[in-house]
Structure formats: structure tokens, C-alpha cells
Amino acid sequence: MRRLDQILANLGYCSRREARGWVANGAVTVHGEPADDFAQKVAPGEVRVDGEPLDHPDGLLLLLNKPLGLVCSHEAREGPNVYSLLPERWRRRNPIVTSVGRLDKDTSGLLLLTDQSPLVHRLTSPKHKVPKVYRATVDRDLDPELIGRFASGTLVLEGEDAPCAPAELKIVSPREAELTLIEGKYHQVRRMFAATGSIVLTLHREKFGALALGDLAPGQWRELPLDFFDSPEGGAPHQAYV
Numbered sequence: 221m222r223r224l225d226q227i228l229a230n231l232g233y234c235s236r237r238e239a240r241g242w243v244a245n246g247a248v249t250v251h252g253e254p255a256d257d258f259a260q261k262v263a264p265g266e267v268r269v270d271g272e273p274l275d276h277p278d279g280l281l282l283l284l285n286k287p288l289g290l291v292c293s294h295e296a297r298e299g300p301n302v303y304s305l306l307p308e309r310w311r312r313r314n315p316i317v318t319s320v321g322r323l324d325k326d327t328s329g330l331l332l333l334t335d336q337s338p339l340v341h342r343l344t345s346p347k348h349k350v351p352k353v354y355r356a357t358v359d360r361d362l363d364p365e366l367i368g369r370f371a372s373g374t375l376v377l378e379g380e381d382a383p384c385a386p387a388e389l390k391i392v393s394p395r396e397a398e399l400t401l402i403e404g405k406y407h408q409v410r411r412m413f414a415a416t417g418s419i420v421l422t423l424h425r426e427k428f429g430a431l432a433l434g435d436l437a438p439g440q441w442r443e444l445p446l447d448f449f450d451s452p453e454g455g456a457p458h459q460a461y462v
Contacts (some may be wrong), residue, residue: 223260224248231264231274232312242269275309280317281448282306282333284423284441285433292322292331305439309440314406320344320428321352321404329354329425330433336446343429343449346385349402351426354409358418361394366416370399375410398426430454 222381225239234242242248248255249268266279271462286292294316297459302319303311312358313335320332320343334340343350366389369375372387388400399409410420426432430453448454 221263223259224250224255224262225258227262227264227267227274227277228269228315231277232309232314233269233275244358275376278444279336279340280310280334281336281444281446282317282441283431283433283436283444284330284331284333285326285436285438286323287438288328289325291325292319297324302333305441306333315420324407327423327425328438329423330428330431331425332428332431332444334440339446339449344404348405350429351427352401352404352425352429354401355392355396355424355426356398356399356409356413356420357396357422358413358420359395360418362391362418363416364391367391369416370412375412375415377405377408377415380405384408387412387449410459 224243225236228233228234228239228242228248229236233239236258239405243255243258246254247270248270250260250266252268255267264274267274267277284302284305284435286302290300290304291298292302294301294303303317306317315335315337317333317335318337318340320334320340323329323331332343342348370384370387374383376383383403385401387402387404390398392398399412405411409423413420415451429449431444444452
């Protein structure tokens with residue numbers, strides 16, 4: 221149970237001050253009756269705004285096909301971001317909608333967005349070993365020797381002491397590869413290839429755990445149930461992949 225004005229503000233409908241006007245104007249009902257106190261404590265499921273149930277009162281989990289050119293930061297100075305693709309109300313939610321891990325501006329593909337911070341921690345924690353699959357093209361032919369090198373768990377990135385966890389590399393064509401990681405170091409795919417003498421020209425994330433983009437177009441998103449990663453369809457995030 222929470223204050224009515226707090227619920228409306230946290231779900232992005234209006235400010236807490238504006239909620240008082242909404243209540244006074246009869247736009248908000250509780251149990252089918254006009255709300256008469258913006259400070260009353262209610263359950264979100266009991267509330268209607270203009271006769272409609274509240275928008276995702278329990279939280280959001282979205283699968284987005286991130287286009288190139290957008291960042292995952294909320295900082296305006298970093299340029300256009302992925303959150304601009306979402307409905308305005310969702311962009312005003314508190315807790316704020318954020319990405320599960322990040323894809324840089326020059327990387328496209330599968331990105332999860334949520335306002336559930338425990339889920340962000342769960343899916344990004346190294347101990348959970350959620351596999352992530354990337355498709356990369358590089359500037360030179362790939363040596364098959366890289367398959368064993370990436371899988372060995374001995375590759376050390378520039379500026380780091382600890383080696384990368386074992387990763388699965390599949391060479392798709394002379395300059396194209398599929399790489400599966402179970403960790404998420406900063407710019408890891410680009411840095412792994414750089415450590416072996418290659419420059420990544422294009423990078424696209426195809427899978428996150430059991431999730432794939434399917435026919436989802438760039439810039440499009442679809443909703444997932446909040447318990448997706450506890451379901452058989454979502455798989456068990458704690459299981460090691462390689």
C-alpha cells in the first residue's frame with residue numbers, strides 16, 4: 221500500500237503536486253469510486269485513471285532491438301539514447317527504466333530494458349554466467365587458432381590483470397565470427413579481437429540467455445513478463461554456458 225499521489229508520480233503519470241489536481245477533478249478512482257484524498261494509501265491494482273487500469277504498476281521488462289547511433293546512458297551530453305524509443309510516460313517512471321548492461325553507440329542488437337534493479341543485478345552479475353552471443357565482422361581474415369585461444373580462458377585484455385573467462389568463437393566466414401561470452405567487461409568483444417590484432421568493424425548482439433530478436437526490427441521492442449527468467453522459456457540465468 222502506498223500513497224495515491226506517489227503511485228501516480230512513480231508510474232510517470234504526473235508529479236505528486238499535479239496528482240492533487242487529478243484527484244480533485246475526478247480523474248482518479250479507487251475501487252470504482254472517485255478518489256477523495258491524494259494521500260490515501262492504496263494498492264495500485266485498485267486505481268483507475270480516466271477509467272483505465274494503471275500502466276504496468278508492477279514494473280517493466282522489455283526486449284529491444286537497439287539501432288546503431290543510440291547510447292544506453294541517461295546523460296544528455298552523450299547524445300541520443302535508447303530510452304527515446306519508449307513512450308514518454310515510461311521515461312518518467314521512478315525507479316527509472318535502465319538497460320541491463322550496455323551496448324555502445326556503434327553496436328546494435330538485443331538489449332533488455334527494465335525498471336527492476338534486482339533483475340539488472342541478477343542478469344549482469346558475473347556469478348550468474350548469462351551467455352550473450354555477438355556477431356562481429358573484422359578488418360582481416362580470422363585465424364582458426366583464435367578458437368582455442370578464446371576458449372582457453374587465458375586471454376588478458378590491455379590494462380587488466382585477470383584473464384577473460386572462456387569464450388566460444390565460431391568463424392562464420394573469413395572475416396565474420398560469432399562469439400559467445402558469459403561476462404560483460406567494458407567493450408569486451410572489441411578489446412578481445414584487438415588483443416589478437418583485429419579491429420571490429422561491425423558488432424551486433426544476437427542473443428541474451430534464451431532470448432533472440434526473431435523478426436523484431438531495429439528500434440522496435442516487445443514486452444516480456446517480469447518472471448521471464450524464472451520460467452522454462454527464459455532458462456536459468458545461473459547455469460554456466462561454456
